[in-house]
Amino acid sequence: MRTRPLAKLAAIGLVGALALTGCGSSDKKSDGGLSNSGGSKSSDSYTIAFQGPLSGDNQQLGINEVNGAQLAIDQANKSGDLGFKLKLLKADDIGDQSKAPAAAAQVLQDSTVVGVIGPAFSGPTKAVAKTYGDANMGLISPSATNPDLTSQGFTTFHRVVPADNIEGVQAADWLAKKAKKVFVIDDLSEYGKGAADVVRAQLKKDNIAVVSEGVDQKTDDYGPIATQVAQSGAQAMFYGGYDAQAGKLAKALKSANFTGIAMGGNGVKSSVFEKGAGAAGDGWYFSCGCLDAVTAPGAKDFTTAYKTAFNADPSTYSPEAYDATNAMIEAIKTAKKDGSVTRESVAKAITGLDYKGITTTIKFQANGELEEASQVINLFKQAGGKISVVGDIREQN
Amino acid sequence: MQDFLNFLVLGLTRGSMYALIALGYTLVYGVLQLINFAHSEVFMSGAFGSYLVVNLVAGDTFLPWYGVIGVLLLGMVSGGIVGAIVAYGLERVAYRPLRRRGAPKLAFLISAIGMSFFLSQLAGKMFNRQKNNFFPEYFDANKRIIEVNGVHVTLLQVIIIGSALAMMLFLDQLVSQTKLGRSIRGVAEDAPTAALMGIDIDRTIARTFIIGGALGGAAGFLFGTAFGFFNTMGFIPGVKAFAAAVLGGIGNIRGAMLGGLLLGVVEALVPSAPWGTSQSWIGLQWTDVVAFVVLVLVLVFRPSGILGERLGRAA
DSSP, X not given: OTHHHHHHHHHHHHHHHHHHHHHHHHHHHHHTXXXXXXTOSOOXXXXXXXXXXXXXXXXXXXXXXXXXXXXXXXHHHXXXXXXXXXXXXXXXXXXXXXXXXXXXXXXXXXXXXXXXXXXXXXXXXXXXXXXXXXXXXXXXXXXXXXXXXXXXXXXXXXXXXXXXXXXXXXXXXXXXXXXXXXXXXXXSSHHHHHHHHHHHHHHHHTTOEEEEEXXXXXXXXXXHHHHHHHHTTOSEEEEEXXXXXXXXXXXXXXXXXXXXXXXXXXXXXSHXXXXXXXXXXXXXXXEESSOOTTTOGGGHHHHHHHHHHHSSOOOTTHHHHHHHHHHHHHHHHHHHHTXXXXXXXXXXXXXXXXXXOSSSEEOBOXXXXXXXXXXXXXXXXXXXXXXXXXXXXXXXX | OHHHHHHHHHHHHHHHHHHHHHHHHHHHHHHHSOOOTTHHHHHHHHHHHHHHHHHHHOOSSOOOHHHHHHHHHHHHHHHHHHHHHHHHHHIIIIIHHHHHTTOOHHHHHHHHHHHHHHHHHHHHHHSOOOSOBOOOOOSOTTOXXXXXXXXXXXXXXXXXXXXXXXXXXXXXXXXXXSHHHHHHHHXXXXXXXXXXXXXXXXXXXXXXXXXXXXXXXXXHHHHHHHHOBOTTXXXXXXXXXXXXXXXXXXXXXXXXXXXXXXXXXXXXXXXXXXXXXXXXXXXXXXXXXXXXXXHHHHHHHOTTOSSOSOHHHHO
């Protein structure tokens, strides 16, 4: 009698295992990975992985980026002078740090992956950058902007955007020219609170009165916070958080008749905000260490190619992801020239990069930040339902 | 004072939607002693269903007043119909087969949770998983209808509170005055005896689901118009509305209405106090904590909710 349940259990286990391997192999097929070939040297083909949110609430930023990365890789493959083939592995972390380890594991187990573009978000980066570092996997993030990321001893983490503390300080200085009292809201997330805290600290340093509130990003009803902002007598409001929620906040602020300056950080500046806020988003300002690819003069070819490939305008962080990927390709080329392309050699080549991209010059300091001259914060503004660049925020009044 | 009143209006707006959803929980609990945890997805389906209809007839241009009223009615009716269909489907697929086989209460609960996940993921699959779907703006939602001394009530708030109150009044009359209402109360009071009196229990239960579903679906339309809609929108309002139903006394219709309004008002008022100064004492991120502390406090002193438990008695 005793054997029967055991047999059953074994059968279930077997089915489960089959199902798992089934999933695994279909994944590999779809990525066209070569991981089953193990250490074979026949392939002159390398994979660059992208880790970021490709589903869920924040998928738009991830899609903007992965398209930029895809474009860079396609162009490199087409150019013909590469000497090897490149592939892109997309690892979806939903922008959630609890999902990030699974995405990182997916990347790390594919032995053809020699470098990672990402992680896109700060929370996931905190969760997995050490794992990547232990595996000597070079990381170039197009958008993880939490200030702490480059002071935590992550050995292979780099980013092509300025950290929130630089962005936040300059945004606060700009707000200080405009208002005597600023209402600063954060969404209690790793990124949002980090961005808002920097703004708060700098505003206080600039002798501006600050009112602070936190509103969970799962909130649907922004009526109470908007009413509070409107009644506080603040001349300006800064929101540290993401685009979808900021869109709702913009609507609620309009409903509560708030007439002051509304501003958001790089997480707000996106087409999702434009769509969500609609006319209520007109007049909103955004600070972002990023480039407006549609209007930037150096990015015309990129914008045209992006539009042809994806039938959409490049949006927030598409050009940064494009640059990060091109820098990664550059590093792989260098590693190839110097001998063999391995995770170690690519990670080493990244530290020595000096690559002129369309957004900025990519040359890293030892801690993984760009050199200071390359860290430019732009001010953006929405008008007529579209966000466009105003210019370097330090030069704006 | 005017600041206090502004927050009160916000609370009543939110509370009246909670009340509409809470009615669905309470009606079903009344007749079946079952917490229909999939009701939050009935609410979500109502929002998506009504969007499909409203989006057909209205665009992003403001309509004349009769057009607005027409579209609003259409939205509420279509949301209600979709909600009713989904709720009826739930009863047929997830509950009736279990009831026929005399399944234990726990099985119903699992079945409800399973349907809840299924429906929200289905909506995500069929439409999208983004958080910011909005209805077309066919009227000026922010237009001030009342504005006295800095207290203002917008058109949208009037619409939501007004239509929710109308639906609640209608339901109250339905349950207390009509034959259907009598049979619902009969089944709630004592199902076997009601069956002996010639009431078709299965049919009454199905109709209860339909009524609750219609209210939930209409609430989905109102909620979607105010705050946007998405495939997991049901979860938080669902939990809150369930709490509101318990607060008022689960199984009790007027209790659900009162509980919903009360919860909405508490959520808007307490975390933002003191009103009119810029910094609140508690902070808005404590909204949910405040709401559930109130729930716990009420239940400590009145374990069966504010108005007590029975559907039959109170209505």
